[in-house]
Amino acid sequence: MSKYTEEEIVQSVPQKGFFGHPRGLMTLFFTEFWERFSYYGMRAILLYYMYTSVKDGGLGIDNGTAKSVLAIYGSLVYMSGIIGGWLxxxxxxxxxxxxxxxxxxxxxxxVLALPMGATALFVSMALIIIGTGLLKPNASSVVGDMYSPQDMRRDSGFSLFYMGINLGAFISPLIVGALSTSYNYHVGFGTAAVGMFIGLIVYWVTAKKNLALAGLEPQNPLSATEKKAYxxxxxxxxxxxxxxxxxxIKFGWLTINSFIMLVSLLGIVIPTIYFIVMYRSPKTDKVEQSRLLAYIPLFITAVVFWAIYEQSSTTLAEYADKRTNLDIFGFTINPAWFQSLPALFVITLAPLFALLWMKLGSRQPSTPKKFAFGLMFAGFSFLIMLVPALTSGPNELVSPIWLTLCFLFAVIGELMLSPVGLSATTKLAPKAFSAQTMSLWFLSNAAAQALNAQIVRFYNPGNEAMYFGILGGIAVLLSLVLLMFSKVVERLMQGVQ
Known part of the structure; x- marks a missing residue:
């Protein structure tokens, strides 16, 4: 185990200095700002780059395959958090x-900024998948390390951290989208690289002083014998x-479609194995086992939530490009700019949610109830899309207000579920698996996007009503089930609020 106690780690971090929160939150806030700037800037144009014809500067991949590849990419990005958490x-x-x-x-x-076609795309994906697995779950976990378990600022701190993530996600599609249109896709990808470089500089300069002992040492370091074995x-x-x-490859078994199916299966199998291993570990005591059981319905709820939310870069991105009227009052909207809407709504609403949780204190809804309400709003976001689906033809362009409302409802759900999920994960995690449990939280997104790799293939303008109606209805139904059993989940949480 770590040579520092939880109390020593908390006391080593300056507890004031960033809007009433630990100063280390500032370091992680801006590091994640620039990391998300790079990721969401790239993601805002990646689908278009894949399905745009080669003569127009893209790769000319089939629309359905491009959406599935992007979903699998997102799944592997979050799945790699297992490796990052373990390391x-x-x-x-x-x-x-x-x-x-x-x-x-x-x-x-x-690499993606280089005009090297599909080769650069897949090399770039591999590097970003591994890098995000190292960075993202551990940055969130260190935020939790800076607060004591009883500190009522924790949920508010995660909400502020989440706002930093979304500031980067808001700005980048606007800049990268405009540059990719004015110049080419590779200039846009290069801008994403510059964003990550700035984030590294910020982290390098401020981490030692602001983070102190938080995340400095491995929680459960390998022994000499274990190092040889591993x-x-x-x-x-x-x-x-x-x-x-x-x-x-030699016998033609490894194709894009077979790889997509493999990752889809792994998205379900890996978190299942992970839960079993942590639950049965001798390093997990009885109280921690109970909390892991409480975490299972929260995890399933998160998977369904992200399965809807993450279609912003696949189904809804295609909807913005091909089904939305982009000419408003003589001004042409770049379809990539719609990717900024969720982040804009988070920036606007996150401070209100942070203040709300602080003001309510012990009277705020329990974690399971917040999850249920979050999933309910995600379901509403897709049910809203039934209106243009039922009132317009598949070849008609519809008002951008529908996508705007869809993103707004999804973000309301996100603010009830995602920062609260990060906070709950740090509180419910077994001590021996603190970073790895945060990786498990990100596996909920990986599992969702692995499922989406199969689901998004069914979307087309001719079946929009069925597509949005079924997925939205399932989400609302499951949210009601979680509300019914919220008291059971709360008891299993064993004193964690």
């Missing part, structure tokens, strides 16, 4: 993991994967 808990510590992850992300965007397992695993990959 932080057992070898690197969270602070080093954040920095090394940022370096990989920056190089990933640099080195052997890693070497054998790498060889097996290389051999299987070579054979699959």
């Amino acid at each position: 932080a808990d057992r070898i690197l510590g969270k602070q080093k993991s954040i920095f090394y992850g940022g370096i990989l992300i920056m190089f990933g965007h640099i 080195t052997k397992y890693f070497t054998i695993g790498a060889i097996v994967l290389l051999v299987l990959g070579f054979i699959s």
